[in-house]
Amino acid sequence: MGKTVRDLLLETLEDLEKSQLKSFKGKLNDWEVNAGYKVIPKCRLETADEEDVADLIISFYTESYGIEVAQGVLAAIGLMKACEKLKRWSQ
Template identity: 50%
Template sequence: MGKTVRDVLLRALKSLRETAFKEFKFKLEDLDVKEGFSKIPGGMLEKAEHVDVARLIIQNYTESYGIEVTLTVLEAINAREEAAKLMDALKTVDGYTFQEPSSEAGASYRAPVQETAQEATSRDEKHFVDRHRAALIEDVPLVPPILDDLFQDDLLTKQAYNKIYRKSTSEEQMRELYTFVNTWRDKDKDQLLKSLRKHHAPLIKKLESK
């Protein structure tokens, strides 16, 4: 008997450490879903085991959208390796064709991109936006113009943009933005830095002088 979507989904959930699995359920409960679908109630997720969560995802979102939801949540908790393994595992499911979510699909997931040799060599050198993560979260006074730039550059989907924008303070918006930034390559982070320079030049100059 061949593998099913439910099989590979369950395997992906079981690969998460206990704390990551709890965070996965927390984010899943909070996820903004496409029109026509409803969020899974938190009460059903709180004590749910891996098998239960896999079943709830398929039942509430169907196989196709359920995989999209799962990848979105894995990205949000910075489980990029597990997301990549899930995508690979889907290729082994007979009769299933995985399609990467588009920005119009209402998902925030962006598939991991293979590193170039140069990126692999320099990946241990932290990018500016990673080195100064705490300061940027705390001190960036106005986030929406940055979101506009990132959305225009296709680094944020519409759903991700709206999710960040709805946060009540700039600090909360930046903290939510970093759940996506954590999965980006350096060239994507360069675009964020470019936007920060444009809108908050004094802050960036201050951080660069340290």
């Protein structure tokens, strides 16, 4: 069985250093999302661990858009290797 979108997001987030995860969550909270989607509330992200963040991304943005948002956030905070890895995995 192949990896799920949640698996891919979780692996990506688990590869981040603690400070990088904090930056990811901060930028994710500020991310401009497409019409019809809501930004994940800061209070939900502040104490979230990697599993929680992956679940929040999927529940707020669906799997396909969630991957796109995660890639954008990773690129925006300068984590291009993680962004490219997620992009390759998700194709």
